[in-house]
Amino acid sequence: MATVVSHQLIGSFASHIPSNSKPSLFPKESMNLPIKFRQNRFKIEATTASQTPVLETLLSPSKTTTPSKKKSNEASLILIRHGESLWNEKNLFTGCVDVPLTEKGVAEAIQAGKRISTIPVDLIFTSSLIRAQMTAMLAMTQHRCKKVPIILHDESEKAQTWSHVFSEETRKQSIPVIAAWQLNERMYGELQGLNKEETAERYGTQQVHEWRRSYHIPPPKGESLEMCAERAVAYFEDNIQPELALGNNVLIAAHGNSLRSIIMYLDKLTSQEVTSLELSTGLPLLYIFKDRKFMRRGSPVGPTEAGVYAYTKRLAQYRQKLDETLN
Numbered sequence: 001m002a003t004v005v006s007h008q009l010i011g012s013f014a015s016h017i018p019s020n021s022k023p024s025l026f027p028k029e030s031m032n033l034p035i036k037f038r039q040n041r042f043k044i045e046a047t048t049a050s051q052t053p054v055l056e057t058l059l060s061p062s063k064t065t066t067p068s069k070k071k072s073n074e075a076s077l078i079l080i081r082h083g084e085s086l087w088n089e090k091n092l093f094t095g096c097v098d099v100p101l102t103e104k105g106v107a108e109a110i111q112a113g114k115r116i117s118t119i120p121v122d123l124i125f126t127s128s129l130i131r132a133q134m135t136a137m138l139a140m141t142q143h144r145c146k147k148v149p150i151i152l153h154d155e156s157e158k159a160q161t162w163s164h165v166f167s168e169e170t171r172k173q174s175i176p177v178i179a180a181w182q183l184n185e186r187m188y189g190e191l192q193g194l195n196k197e198e199t200a201e202r203y204g205t206q207q208v209h210e211w212r213r214s215y216h217i218p219p220p221k222g223e224s225l226e227m228c229a230e231r232a233v234a235y236f237e238d239n240i241q242p243e244l245a246l247g248n249n250v251l252i253a254a255h256g257n258s259l260r261s262i263i264m265y266l267d268k269l270t271s272q273e274v275t276s277l278e279l280s281t282g283l284p285l286l287y288i289f290k291d292r293k294f295m296r297r298g299s300p301v302g303p304t305e306a307g308v309y310a311y312t313k314r315l316a317q318y319r320q321k322l323d324e325t326l327n
């Protein structure tokens, strides 16, 4: 399905949220389990003409919907799992329960921000959950571009109108943040709020491991990784990949399992391979999108690291530009 963007208020941040990403903790679709996996979802396809990428319309001062020129033939994609949450600390199944970060989680998010502080970011996607949003915002406080991340709101027409930004210059110094429930953690069903260790004692380590790491097996009344991939990868393909195809650099702050499903898609992992994929909290991962392919570039360790900038000329130039602006 193509991205649907409201064009009523072109120029307003709020008018550019894909209409299928309205933040809602328990969207109708996720309660309608099981969701069938969409055919061919794991193929990387070119942007279709009917898709209207978010950033393109966001930065356009006119009411035209004509696609703007492609910025570059490559783009960076950074993925960050949120920092430690209060329920990670207590070892509780969290899923779609909206729990904030611990102090350690805040520090992890800031550290992640330092590590990506000279990698370009034009657009941010987060889940609708506060732990992912806190992580994105805290990370961006460290970015050397000094742009202001602004959350877009489309929950009502008033929310859209009242959050309008009237200065083109100010808009240029801002980074739109789009919150999408599709990037939420897998819905953990009847395990939400239970202690992971106690659950393993009660149901057996093997059973709990299958619920947590298998691709097809859902936890009781919850989403399997496959179901989570159905909505997270579809959202990625419909709303994020078109931005990358235009040369826009994207940061995604999300969750262990929504990101595992996206990484499965990016790295073309099999349902067997993904079972051993583990993501640490607050760890940024960098991909380069070029020629319709995703190239995994590991985890940037910080602006002093030579390796990351040797990956592409474009990243090296961006970093150099930041250095020149600050000197």
Ligand SMILES: O=C(O)[C@H](O)COP(=O)(O)O
Pocket (backbone or CB within 6 Å): 092, 093, 094, 095, 096, 185, 188, 212, 255, 256, 257
């Ligand atoms: O939702 C949760 O409990 C965690 O964030 C991820 O859980 P997992 O380690 O069982 O995938």
